[in-house]
Amino acid sequence: MALTYSLKYKKVNFFQKVILEKEGEIIVDRQSFRLKGKGAQDMGENIYFSDIKELFIKDDHLSFTTFSKEKYILSNFANLFDSFIKDFMKVRNDFLAENLFMKMGMLIREFDGSAEIINGFGKSINKGKSRIQFYEGSIVVIPEMRDCFVIYLDFLKSHEFDEDDYVLKLFLDNGSTVNITKLGTYFEDCKETMESVMGNMYEKIINNLLEFLPGFDAATLLKLASKMRDGKGIQYSSLKKMHDDLPSKLWDLALQGNADYEDKLKLLRSLSGDENFYLGFSFQNKDRREVVAKTLFLFALPDKNTIVLGTMANPPAMDKHFYFFRIIMQQGDAREKLASKIMELNQCMLLFKFDLTPLYKDRKELNKSRYRTAIKRLSFLRLIRKSYLGRIANVDSSTFKNELEKVFKRALVLAPPVADSLKPKASRPHDATEGLPSPKANNHDLDTLQDSDLE
Numbered sequence: 001m002a003l004t005y006s007l008k009y010k011k012v013n014f015f016q017k018v019i020l021e022k023e024g025e026i027i028v029d030r031q032s033f034r035l036k037g038k039g040a041q042d043m044g045e046n047i048y049f050s051d052i053k054e055l056f057i058k059d060d061h062l063s064f065t066t067f068s069k070e071k072y073i074l075s076n077f078a079n080l081f082d083s084f085i086k087d088f089m090k091v092r093n094d095f096l097a098e099n100l101f102m103k104m105g106m107l108i109r110e111f112d113g114s115a116e117i118i119n120g121f122g123k124s125i126n127k128g129k130s131r132i133q134f135y136e137g138s139i140v141v142i143p144e145m146r147d148c149f150v151i152y153l154d155f156l157k158s159h160e161f162d163e164d165d166y167v168l169k170l171f172l173d174n175g176s177t178v179n180i181t182k183l184g185t186y187f188e189d190c191k192e193t194m195e196s197v198m199g200n201m202y203e204k205i206i207n208n209l210l211e212f213l214p215g216f217d218a219a220t221l222l223k224l225a226s227k228m229r230d231g232k233g234i235q236y237s238s239l240k241k242m243h244d245d246l247p248s249k250l251w252d253l254a255l256q257g258n259a260d261y262e263d264k265l266k267l268l269r270s271l272s273g274d275e276n277f278y279l280g281f282s283f284q285n286k287d288r289r290e291v292v293a294k295t296l297f298l299f300a301l302p303d304k305n306t307i308v309l310g311t312m313a314n315p316p317a318m319d320k321h322f323y324f325f326r327i328i329m330q331q332g333d334a335r336e337k338l339a340s341k342i343m344e345l346n347q348c349m350l351l352f353k354f355d356l357t358p359l360y361k362d363r364k365e366l367n368k369s370r371y372r373t374a375i376k377r378l379s380f381l382r383l384i385r386k387s388y389l390g391r392i393a394n395v396d397s398s399t400f401k402n403e404l405e406k407v408f409k410r411a412l413v414l415a416p417p418v419a420d421s422l423k424p425k426a427s428r429p430h431d432a433t434e435g436l437p438s439p440k441a442n443n444h445d446l447d448t449l450q451d452s453d454l455e
Contacts, residue, residue, distance in 0.1 A: 002027050002028060002029045003027070003028040003087050003088075003091070004025055004026070004027050004028075005025060005026050005028075005077060005080060005084045005087075006023075006024070006025050006076075006077070006078070007023075007024070007025060007026055007074050007075065007076055007077050007084075008021070008022070008023045008024075008074075008075050008076035009021075009022060009024070009026070009035050009072060009073065009074045009075070010072065010073045010075075011070065011071070011072055012071045012072075012073065013071075014069065022035075022036075022037035022038075022042075023037065023038060023076070024036050024037035024038050024042065024044070026074065026084075028087065028088055028091050029091075030091065030094070030095065031048060031049060031050075031095055032046050032047060032048040032049060033046075033047055033049075033088075034046045034047075035047065035072070035074075047066065047072075049091075049092050049095045049096070049373075050095075050099065050372055050373040050376060050377075051066045051067055051068070051376075052064050052065075052066060052067075052092075053065050053066055053067045053376075055147075057085065057145075060075060060077060060081040061073060061074065061075045062074045062075075062084075062085065062088070067376060085145065086144055086145070089143075089144065089145060089146070089147075090142075090144075092147075093142045093143075093147065093148040094142075096147065096148055096373070096377070097133075097140050097142065097148050097150070099370075099372075099373040099374070100150075100373060100374055100377060100378060101351040101352070101374065102138060102140045102148065102149075102150035103133075103135050103138065103140060104135050104136060104137030104138040104152065104153075105135050105136025105137045105138075106135065106136050107133060107134070107135055108134045108135060108136065108193060108196070108197055109133075109134045109189070109190075109193045110131055110132065110133045110134070111131070111132045111134075111183055111186050111189070111190050111193075112129070112130075112131060112132070112182075112183075112184075112186075113129075113130060113132050113180050113181060113182050113183045113184075113186075113190075114126075114127075114128060114129055114130060114180070114181045114182040115127040115128070115130045115132070115141045115143060115178065115179070115180055115181075116178070116179045116181070117149075117176060117177070117178055117179075118176065118177045118178075118179070119175075119176050120174060120175035120176055127141065127143040127146050127149075128143050128144060128145055128146065129143065129144045129145075129182075130142055130143040130144065132180055132183075132190070134193050134194070134197050135197075136197065136200065136201070137152065137153050137154070137201065137230065138150050138151065138152050138153060139151040139153070139170070141178070141180075151170055151172065151178055152347075152350060153197070153198070153201055153229065154229035154230055154231070154232050154346075154350050155172055155173045155174070155232075155343075155346075155347070155350075156170060156171070156172060156173070157171045157172060157173050158171045159171065159194065159198075161187075161191050161194075165181075166181065166183060166187045167179050167180065167181050168180040168181075168183070168190060168191070168194065173343070174343070201229075201230075202222070202225055202226075204283075205225040205228075205229065205230060205283070206218070206221050206222060206225050208283035208291060208293075209221045209224060209225060209283075211291065212253055212281075212283075212293050213249055213250075213253065216243060216245075216246070216249075220242050220243045220246065223242045224239075224242055224246065228280055228281060230282050230283070230350065231280050231281060231282030231294070231296060231346075231349055231350055231354070232280050232346045232349075232350065233278035233279060233280035233296050233297075233298045233342065233345070233346055233349070234278060234279065234280065235274075235275060235276075235277070235278055236269075236274045236277040236278065236279050237274040237275045237277075239279075250279060250281070251279075253281070253293065253295075254279065254281075254295040254297070254312060255312070256312075258312070260394065261312070261320060261394060263397055264322070264394070264397065264400055265297060265310070267397075267400070267401070267404075268297075268299040268308055268322075269299065271299065271301055271304075272299040272300055272301055272308075276299065276300035276301070276302070276338075277297075277298070277299055277300075278296070278297075278298035278299075278300070278342060279295070279296065279297060279298075280295070280296035280298075280346070280349065281293055281294065281295055281296070282294045282296070282349070282353070282354060284353065292313055293313065294311060294312070294313045294354045295311060295312045295313070296309070296310075296311055296349050296354065297309065297310040297311070297312075298342060298345060300327075300338055300341075300342065301408075302327060302334040302335045302338055303334075304408045304411055304412070305326055305327050305328060305334045305411045305412055305414075306324055306325070306326065306327065306389070306407065306408060306411040307324070307325045307326075307327055307338075307341055307342070307345065308322055308323070308324055309322070309323040309324075309325065309345060309356075310322045310323070311354055311356070320393070320394040321391040321392065321393050321394070322391060322392045322394075323356060323359065323360065323388070323390075323391045324388075324389040324390055324391065324392075324407045324411070325341070325345070325384060325387045325388055325389060326387040326389060326411050326414075327341050327387070328414065329386060329387055329414060330414055331414065341387075343380075344380040344381075344383055344384050345384065347380050348380070348381060348384055351374075351378075352371075357369075357371070358371040358374060358375060358381060358385075359381075359384050359385060359388060360385065360388045360391070363375060389407055389410055389411055390407060390410075392404070392407070
């Protein structure tokens with residue numbers, strides 16, 4: 001059901017000159033909202049949540065800019081501004097959580113609490129009162145007055161419960177910590193839910209590993225599950241530390257006797273070395289009876305400024321192209337950026353279930369797809385798309401080698417450095433969406449919270 005509030009709104013241009021000003025109303029629906037003036041003849045303007053680039057709150061004003069560089073200022077809500085902003089943010093956050101692939105699996109339980117992020121630099125960002133939603137593969141935090149964000153269990157390093165202060169602490173792979181507090185009498189219920197979600201995740205992964213890797217003991221499979229989770233690429237050289245036979249068994253599982261594809265993988269592996277070769281598996285239900293093992297291959301070639309990505313499935317049914325991405329695009333040392341690039345690609349594989357189309361397809365094609373919001377809002381996806389070099393089909397070995405050399409030459413041609421005055425604000429991977437200043441706060445650039453929240 002749509003929500004309606006009376007207001008005054010202005011539309012301004014790049015030079016802050018007012019080009020439209022009306023008194024009327026805002027009608028908020030699930031995917032968009034309409035701004036219209038008074039009178040039945042005024043049809044107004046419909047704005048989709050996916051088209052909002054930045055959002056600001058100052059005093060009793062809400063302002064936002066769109067990706068088409070239009071700016072709007074909403075005001076004059078009488079004494080209903082606080083009520084409006086809570087309703088507006090709730091609808092918007094529900095939209096973002098759905099369209100940015102935050103909800104992994106079924107919803108298990110929801111709690112009311114408070115959330116705080118401490119990023120990798122020690123900066124604390126208080127998200128305030130929030131709904132904490134536990135899904136099978138993720139935890140979605142939906143603040144009352146700020147943008148939602150997500151913790152994927154695949155990128156959760158560890159967690160602990162502080163029994164003295166009643167805090168759930170979530171430690172992420174990227175060095176950030178998320179503290180969930182003010183759970184009240186539901187602290188024990190939250191603890192049980194967290195342990196249940198993690199236990200079910202490991203049980204599902206280990207059961208699939210037992211089916212595809214018979215003969216390994218439970219301790220080995222648990223080590224593998226804790227590193228790989230549901231498809232995350234891990235260093236091939238680390239597998240032998242878990243069990244001597246594990247590298248060769250996983251290699252055989254990935255290839256299933258596909259000799260032609262194996263030749264090319266061996267060539268890439270000889271270039272990367274096992275320390276820069278990453279292998280991941282995701283087990284997905286094709287139907288109620290059959291589980292498909294999807295394989296991720298990542299070959300990091302820092303000397304060539306290139307990462308090569310390939311996928312396969314058991315039974316074989318996937319695209320057998322190899323996809324190529326630059327590690328750095330302007331300047332710097334490719335080795336220093338390698339870990340973050342691997343993490344970006346791992347995130348894409350997790351979110352999109354090994355669907356590679358949002359990584360390289362033209363924006364116009366994707367604007368009509370379910371990836372429309374993601375390609376605008378997810379910083380790590382934007383970085384991957386910008387770094388895309390091309391792909392090579394599963395051609396004969398001689399042609400493959402020739403095409404490789406062409407790609408490597410392109411990868412080493414970097415874009416010229418951008419002058420400081422022209423540089424866009426830094427976009428760093430790992431936050432699923434953008435933060436939002438609290439009501440009545442000083443007006444500051446939203447981008448300062450955009451991706452550093454979870455870094």
